[in-house]
Amino acid sequence: MKEVVLTPKEQPSYGLIAECISCDVFAGKSIDEIKALPVYYGNKQGELGDFFEISGEVASSAEEQRIVIAGDVPKTRWIGKEMSAGEIVVKGSAEMYVGAWMRGGKIIVEGNVGAFSGMLMQGGELYVKGNAGDYLGCSYRGEWRGMRGGTIIVEGNAGMEVGQNLNGGRIFVKGSVESFAGVRMKKGLLVVGSATDRVGAQMVGGTIVVLGNVLRLLPSFDPAGEVENPSVADESFEGVFNKYTGDHAERHAKGVLYVRKE
């Protein structure tokens, strides 16, 4: 794999729209061409080279490309948008929309990511060592057909509406999530360490597994007994879980919710 290193220079104090940071875009270009890729901030257009020192080797195809962002980019958005292959490593935190519409490849963020990360993912893997913001693995505003495939793993916590409208793929949040995890979920798997309230609201399909506590369960979920070491697809979970089905406030709801018994 060939590696291009982006070393952050002075960053704008508001959002830097850098959807060009993607292995698909970089592959086959020269370093100078990469420096000249357009970025947007406020109502201005700039070049990627204005905000990053860029060095390294460019591969001819996205599969062979690795991009390393060597530091914190807490205002940079849309990293890895629509990426289909290759690898991006962020050695710090990034802002919103990391890996939106991602189709393949891998993004590793060593710090935190902002809201709407992994939005409408179709494939690939997004791995976050820190925390994620709200709407992790969600759909675009108004869209009822959500994330279709791929895997998101968050070692820390995530905000509200994780996996909103989830329509396939897997999301693992090892820490806690806030309200409305898996809201309007249809397919796929959402695993969280612990949850607060309204888990699985309006879900009609798919599976949510809570490895710890749920603060409050919705009354529209029906208990369906206890299950020991449940397995969902090829994932299995150790321990005894209370199984629920729902959300029966919806028609023909076939969602499944496991909450580990204390």
Place this chain on the structure above:
Amino acid sequence: MSGLILKNGYVYDPLNGIKGEKMDICIENGKIVEEVSDAKVIDCSGKVVMPGGVEIHSHLAGGKVNVGRMLRPEDHLKNVYPKTKLTRAANGYSTPSTFLTGYLYAKLGYTTAFTAALPPLMARHTHEELHDIPMLDKGALTLMGNNWFIMRYLKRGDVELAAAFVAWLLKAVKGYAIKVVNPGGGEAWGWGRDVRSLDDPVPHFDITPREIISGLVKVNEMLALPHSIHLHANNLGRVGNFATTLETMQVPNGTKPARERQVLQLTHAQFHSYGGDSWKNFASEAESIAKAVNSNENVIIDIGQVVFGDTTTMTADGPMEYYLSSLTGLKWANKNIELETSPGVTPFVYSKRSPVSAVQWAVGLELALHINDAWKVLLTTDHPNGAPFFKYPTIIAWLMSSKYREETMKEVHSAAQKNTTLATIDREYDFYEIATITRAGQAKSLGIQETKGHLGVGADADVAVYDINPEEIDPSRDYKLIEEKFARTSYTIKGGEIVVKDGEIVKVVQGKTLYIDARVDESLEREVMRDIDYYFKRFYSVNLANYPVQEVYLTNPTPVQIDATNVR
């Protein structure tokens, strides 16, 4: 302004009976003229020249269009155009922004478009949106089928007062024609109900849809409005609704039109031509509807064709939208326009794998192909209900090529083959008929055929030039080329100016806004004003003085003067 000569094109001008003759079209001062000196010559040899397209039924602007935009942020994402030196930043697929609507129509060669449903109380907003739609001459069909005043007058048999009210309303809201949507059903929806037949009474008004339709037909002919009444019949989209539609077509029987046109335009007929008795045996009854249209002098239809894909449905038929959203389980918005109407909005996906969508697709084409006289068929998608308007080239290609229809039928659910007659039809439209259903027929139906929809001397210089050589191309075989070429004109000329060249906007212009300015007898007007005054004080949320829309909201206001002082 110097002139233009469109030289040597193959001209299709159905209103003047010109079928692909090689001709020169001369333009001066925004009009078609006999000859012109000092003119720029555009070589149109090997190209098709047609009058600018006329759109009779499209949800361009208004309350529910904006609700659709708000309801579907995800729709904006699909079509994004950055700002250019000439054009504004724009977006939207099934709910395009105002500017985009104008640009896209111009690229298709359309130069006139009427918005399908103006709720009177939302008129100011609608005109503000129309104001921001460039490139087109515009007008608004005005919703009246569930209006309290009209239902009361018609129930009492006061047709003259109803006519005077319609005249006042059209002038107040700067509307162009009488649009009737699910007559009575919109009002019943206020009570959580609907009307399901022509003789279901409307709650509290004790009037039936039949009485509303026949009353408004009378009013329309009394006032001799340029367009006929524009009817979205009851039971839209319901299984087996063709019976209601057939009955509805009989309602104006015996009425003599006050002008040279139909007395009833049955709009988006595709949605009203369904047989079967459940979604399981949902079938087409397009043939029986077409037969009825063929034998009825008074009725024409516009198709309301479905094209597969994702769209937003929006209509003033509130109960129908609720019913649809309960079938799909998708998001839904409803509006209540006080004493006037109650629209709804919900997204819809016409899927090739769905038997119902497949039949709907076939029904629209069947209607167009079974109705013998092209003057009785107008091409619409009921934008955006059947599909966004920029899918017209695909529909034109389907109509011109039975091979294309066969190819599509292979891709869609077999219900299209089994439950419709589409596979048995060989008829293919020619360019002349395409020009009829997209321009001439629409202009004639709207009563604007003097200046629009043709290329005779004296017509507005609205012209579309397509890069199609009718002597070389075989539309039946080269349907993909037809689809491609009709999607972007070589030239669109609006009011004598080149606005589109090779599919790109080269000039942005503002069109006219047509509205009806009908004068009625003074004593009749006084009587109606007394009622209006009382109702506004009692029921409306706005003051009467704040209701009428001033001309300043319109681009190039163009009143159509009507003298109806003989109505008394």
